[in-house]
Amino acid sequence: MEISACFLASSLLLLVSSTSATDSKNNPADQLVAVINKNRTSHKSPALFDNAGLGCIALQYIKAYQGQCGEVGDNKKPPDSSFLDTFAPNCGVKPSTLAPITGRLLACQGTYVSPEEAFSILIEDRRSLQILHNKNHEEVGAAVSGTDGGAPYFWCVLFSNGTTNSSFVPQGGVPKTVRPGCFSGNDDDCSGAHGSSSAPWTMVAGIWIALACALAV
Numbered sequence: 001m002e003i004s005a006c007f008l009a010s011s012l013l014l015l016v017s018s019t020s021a022t023d024s025k026n027n028p029a030d031q032l033v034a035v036i037n038k039n040r041t042s043h044k045s046p047a048l049f050d051n052a053g054l055g056c057i058a059l060q061y062i063k064a065y066q067g068q069c070g071e072v073g074d075n076k077k078p079p080d081s082s083f084l085d086t087f088a089p090n091c092g093v094k095p096s097t098l099a100p101i102t103g104r105l106l107a108c109q110g111t112y113v114s115p116e117e118a119f120s121i122l123i124e125d126r127r128s129l130q131i132l133h134n135k136n137h138e139e140v141g142a143a144v145s146g147t148d149g150g151a152p153y154f155w156c157v158l159f160s161n162g163t164t165n166s167s168f169v170p171q172g173g174v175p176k177t178v179r180p181g182c183f184s185g186n187d188d189d190c191s192g193a194h195g196s197s198s199a200p201w202t203m204v205a206g207i208w209i210a211l212a213c214a215l216a217v
């Protein structure tokens with residue numbers, strides 16, 4: 001049984017310059033995990049282990065939406081069996097090391113925003129705040145579908161209570177690289193992490209629809 005509360009928020013997002021997110025070496029998924037852990041520790045919840053295998057699965061989770069932003073607000077989610085059937089094999093994660101998912105946060109945006117702004121879109125109500133601060137989580141994996149060119153932009157955070165060094169373990173120690181997109185916990189260069197060179201979106205102020213969804217399990 002799972003209770004889910006998704007909401008559609010028509011947000012007015014005034015885009016200000018966020019060039020810090022577009023430095024070539026930066027991985028926005030890792031930056032999102034850093035924001036999450038900083039917020040947790042300020043609220044007396046322990047920091048979470050950034051598990052690359054789980055991060056890769058978070059990117060697979062995004063891909064399951066096939067770019068359908070509206071389904072985030074419609075409260076649709078991939079079947080639980082996809083973790084075993086699709087996500088783990090695509091990441092090279094050993095099926096026997098899959099651990100329970102203890103929380104999910106998902107957002108979809110018409111434009112690329114900084115990890116800090118993605119955080120505030122993901123954490124938009126009391127329910128998502130509870131998921132964020134839940135003390136049962138042990139580890140986290142985050143992903144973003146890309147940083148340029150490919151709107152809409154999905155952000156996904158998966159939490160797990162699996163043990164840090166024996167869950168979501170990839171064959172050979174490193175998850176398969178999945179393009180496009182970025183996930184946390186790996187040192188990989190992130191696809192499209194240079195930001196958009198064609199569109200000066202950092203200078204544009206606009207109105208965008210933001211969709212977010214929080215699921216406790």
Ligand SMILES: *[C@@H]1O[C@H](CO)[C@@H](O)[C@H](O)[C@H]1NC(C)=O
Pocket residue numbers: 039042043119120123129
């Ligand atoms: C943690 O995040 C929540 C949701 O964005 C925010 O309301 C709160 O002020 C943050 N806490 C700190 C210490 O930054």
Ligand SMILES: *[C@@H]1O[C@H](CO)[C@@H](O)[C@H](O)[C@H]1NC(C)=O
Pocket residue numbers: 100101102161217
């Ligand atoms: C992890 O979470 C699942 C689902 O919430 C729960 O059934 C399980 O007992 C938990 N395991 C540990 C080790 O806390």
Ligand SMILES: *[C@@H]1O[C@H](CO)[C@@H](O)[C@H](O)[C@H]1NC(C)=O
Pocket residue numbers: 165166
């Ligand atoms: C994995 O974690 C367990 C418990 O924290 C610890 O005893 C063990 O040494 C760790 N193994 C590795 C390979 O880090």
